Amino acid sequence: MKKEDTVKLISREGFEFIIDKKAAMVSQTIRNMLTSPGSFAETEHGQVTFPEINTTILEKICQYFYWSLQYASGKETEFHIEPEITLELMMAANYLHT
Amino acid sequence: MSAPKKKNFQIEAFKHRVVVDPKYAEKTWKILEHAIHEIYNHNASGLSFEELYRNAYNMVLHKFGEKLYSGLVSTMTAHLKEIAKHIESTQGGLFLEELNRIWAEHNKALQMIRDILMYMDRTFIPSTHKTPVHELGLNLWRDNIIHSSKIHKRLQDTLLELVQRERTGEVINRGLMRNVIQMLMDLGSSVYQEDFEKPFLDVSADFYRLESQQYIECCDCGDYLKKAEKRLMEEIERVSHYLDTKSEPKLTNVVEKQMIESHMHRLVHMENSGLVNMIVNDKYEDLGRMYNLLRRVSTGLALIRDVMTSHIREIGKQLVTDPEKLKDPVDFVQRLLDEKDKHDKIISLAFNNDKTFQNALNSSFEFFINLNPRSPEFISLFVDDKLRKGLKGVTEEDVEIILDKVMMLFRYLQEKDVFEKYYKQHLAKRLLSGKTVSDDAERSLIVKLKTECGYQFTSKLEGMFTDMKTSQDTMQGFHAAVGADLAEGPSLTVQVLTTGSWPTQSVNTCNLPSEILGVCDRFKTYYLGTHTGRRLSWQTNMGTADLKATFGKGQKHELNVSTYQMCILMLFNKSDRMSYKEIEQATEIPASDLKRCLQSLACVKGKNVLRKEPMSKDIAEDDAFYFNDKFSSKFYKVKIGTVVAQKESEPEKQETRQRVEEDRKPQIEAAIVRIMKSRRVLDHNNIVAEVTKQLQSRFLPNPVVIKKRIESLIEREFLERDKTDRKLYRYLA
Numbered sequence: 001m002k003k004e005d006t007v008k009l010i011s012r013e014g015f016e017f018i019i020d021k022k023a024a025m026v027s028q029t030i031r032n033m034l035t036s037p038g039s040f041a042e043t044e045h046g047q048v049t050f051p052e053i054n055t056t057i058l059e060k061i062c063q064y065f066y067w068s069l070q071y072a073s074g075k076e077t078e079f080h081i082e083p084e085i086t087l088e089l090m091m092a093a094n095y096l097h098t
Numbered sequence: 099m100s101a102p103k104k105k106n107f108q109i110e111a112f113k114h115r116v117v118v119d120p121k122y123a124e125k126t127w128k129i130l131e132h133a134i135h136e137i138y139n140h141n142a143s144g145l146s147f148e149e150l151y152r153n154a155y156n157m158v159l160h161k162f163g164e165k166l167y168s169g170l171v172s173t174m175t176a177h178l179k180e181i182a183k184h185i186e187s188t189q190g191g192l193f194l195e196e197l198n199r200i201w202a203e204h205n206k207a208l209q210m211i212r213d214i215l216m217y218m219d220r221t222f223i224p225s226t227h228k229t230p231v232h233e234l235g236l237n238l239w240r241d242n243i244i245h246s247s248k249i250h251k252r253l254q255d256t257l258l259e260l261v262q263r264e265r266t267g268e269v270i271n272r273g274l275m276r277n278v279i280q281m282l283m284d285l286g287s288s289v290y291q292e293d294f295e296k297p298f299l300d301v302s303a304d305f306y307r308l309e310s311q312q313y314i315e316c317c318d319c320g321d322y323l324k325k326a327e328k329r330l331m332e333e334i335e336r337v338s339h340y341l342d343t344k345s346e347p348k349l350t351n352v353v354e355k356q357m358i359e360s361h362m363h364r365l366v367h368m369e370n371s372g373l374v375n376m377i378v379n380d381k382y383e384d385l386g387r388m389y390n391l392l393r394r395v396s397t398g399l400a401l402i403r404d405v406m407t408s409h410i411r412e413i414g415k416q417l418v419t420d421p422e423k424l425k426d427p428v429d430f431v432q433r434l435l436d437e438k439d440k441h442d443k444i445i446s447l448a449f450n451n452d453k454t455f456q457n458a459l460n461s462s463f464e465f466f467i468n469l470n471p472r473s474p475e476f477i478s479l480f481v482d483d484k485l486r487k488g489l490k491g492v493t494e495e496d497v498e499i500i501l502d503k504v505m506m507l508f509r510y511l512q513e514k515d516v517f518e519k520y521y522k523q524h525l526a527k528r529l530l531s532g533k534t535v536s537d538d539a540e541r542s543l544i545v546k547l548k549t550e551c552g553y554q555f556t557s558k559l560e561g562m563f564t565d566m567k568t569s570q571d572t573m574q575g576f577h578a579a580v581g582a583d584l585a586e587g588p589s590l591t592v593q594v595l596t597t598g599s600w601p602t603q604s605v606n607t608c609n610l611p612s613e614i615l616g617v618c619d620r621f622k623t624y625y626l627g628t629h630t631g632r633r634l635s636w637q638t639n640m641g642t643a644d645l646k647a648t649f650g651k652g653q654k655h656e657l658n659v660s661t662y663q664m665c666i667l668m669l670f671n672k673s674d675r676m677s678y679k680e681i682e683q684a685t686e687i688p689a690s691d692l693k694r695c696l697q698s699l700a701c702v703k704g705k706n707v708l709r710k711e712p713m714s715k716d717i718a719e720d721d722a723f724y725f726n727d728k729f730s731s732k733f734y735k736v737k738i739g740t741v742v743a744q745k746e747s748e749p750e751k752q753e754t755r756q757r758v759e760e761d762r763k764p765q766i767e768a769a770i771v772r773i774m775k776s777r778r779v780l781d782h783n784n785i786v787a788e789v790t791k792q793l794q795s796r797f798l799p800n801p802v803v804i805k806k807r808i809e810s811l812i813e814r815e816f817l818e819r820d821k822t823d824r825k826l827y828r829y830l831a
Binding site for chain 1: 145210213
């Protein structure tokens, strides 16, 4: 996979998730970060740090991105969310505008 | 969980942790403000989008949205004020370029700011009904840059000057122009309209007013139109290159108004080059241009149409009233057709086959053709000429085309019944003398007349054809029955014509030579033997005869003559000299016909089988005639035509006219009775109107004549006047 096609998402604890740009763009916020006309640091390095999102949530978010892509292309499965992380996940979703 | 009592659980709304630090907002804003400055200074690469976004997010979340928004407004305003100063200070020609460059930068910066403040755009702004960030940026740009007192006027002037320069032929930077105009459009349609379009249209109007004034003074109509068309194209092109497409109708409207509408009367009426000149000289291209340009203006086409109509009427009037041109009816009609063709071509080539123009053309023709009361006669003569000789060697399609054209002229005629009268006469002559060239063409024309005017118009004409056909059969029967007995004497061909269908006149039968009389009687007995209850009378004025004659030196000729001429020539079998009086007594041919026959027998060079004393062109009552022994001709067959008056002479014309009037009377009466039968009661004016309407496909009845017919009907007790209102008529069943 080419580096230009991927993006590195870093959680509060420093865990790095390397995922497809296409998947990351599901989030409107990340899309803006990566496509904004000015050259922000994120656009230049291809990595985004989220100091307010912990690893568990970020992992779930990445799973959601891929699931969402599949769902959009017609594969209608359920996305399972553990009840204990629901609240935090929703806040992150609001933040990421997904 | 196993509490025995019922407990009401209440779920508290989730509360964000309250930020204790009162300076939190101030601090966060400082970071954002700094970022905005950096963005404007192109230093964004060091900034973390996530951090800024998170800060803005938190500010909005912690109810500092108002602070964030107002901070944004004041920071951006400050930046724009500085930019305005910078732009104001740029020198001359670079002004637009600089403006365009900074505009592009501002747009980029604005987008970045919008992106990092997206959360505010999404939640805070809709709930507080504020202007979204992007729009806010544009508004601030508009108020601080475009509407800044120093830039506003300068921008307008620069733009207008550039357009002016392009109009005078210079090349300008259209890309830059398009970008700047696009900026104005982006700032809202009102900005574009108020700050650019309106002054632009005013300037354009002034420019074209001046230019058209110059052009019209020094150019002829064709050149002017070319220039106007070029200008119009240029403006349309201009719009497509760098203006808003919505400006096109407004801009072309300005050009149309200044260059076309205000000068069109002068243009169309221009001497030596205006519309009339173009029509006369068949300048299809110029005419097409004029049509296309004036079509853009509301009254333009009406103007062209009016001028064209009056021109055609003028020409037509000259054509139909010029006594010189009336001498030859065939030529006269041909001229009409040529004129029609010419204008048809103009309308189809230059005027886009415009229906209203065709109508105008038709009404003009209708107008002037009916100016000449002899038009029906001439048109019939034209057909006669074509069907007698003109159609030889012409293909069937061409025949159809000619006939169609004739029908078109026929349609213009108001007095169609007069045409019918003449046509009947001419057709009868053609049929009886066997001179018609093509039976198909004859029938085709009849069919056309039938579709045009209905069954009754042509029933008699068709009857004539039927008579011709039955006569052939009768003759075959006659020859089969008595042919053997008559082998010795002259052979006879008879055409039995139905009275009424043919334009026969009751003429006194002339005295036929005894040889002929015998055969005629045989036929009469034969015919009346097969058809009882009929009467036969001989129309000696319409027949023809072939005579075999031997002249002085023994040379033999076959003479093709009319019945009258035959009667005269037969007299010379008995004596070589006869005086006019003797001939008249012996034949009892009416004087005018007799003179005509003698003239063609004695006075036409090369065909003079008789000799006249004294030698002169005209026949006098005391002339004497001799059999011309010395007659010679190259041909065995000699055709001796009667000196026929092709056109009707004055008295004949009067007579025909009278007969037409006579024929109209029963038609008018029939129309009145038809109308009154359904209406029962009607006043005078309405009757006249209805009658005119019913009969106009055949002729235009004269109101005075209608009145006379009504009176006659009252006399015969078909109608009565109302006892109280004398203007009302009642129908008496």
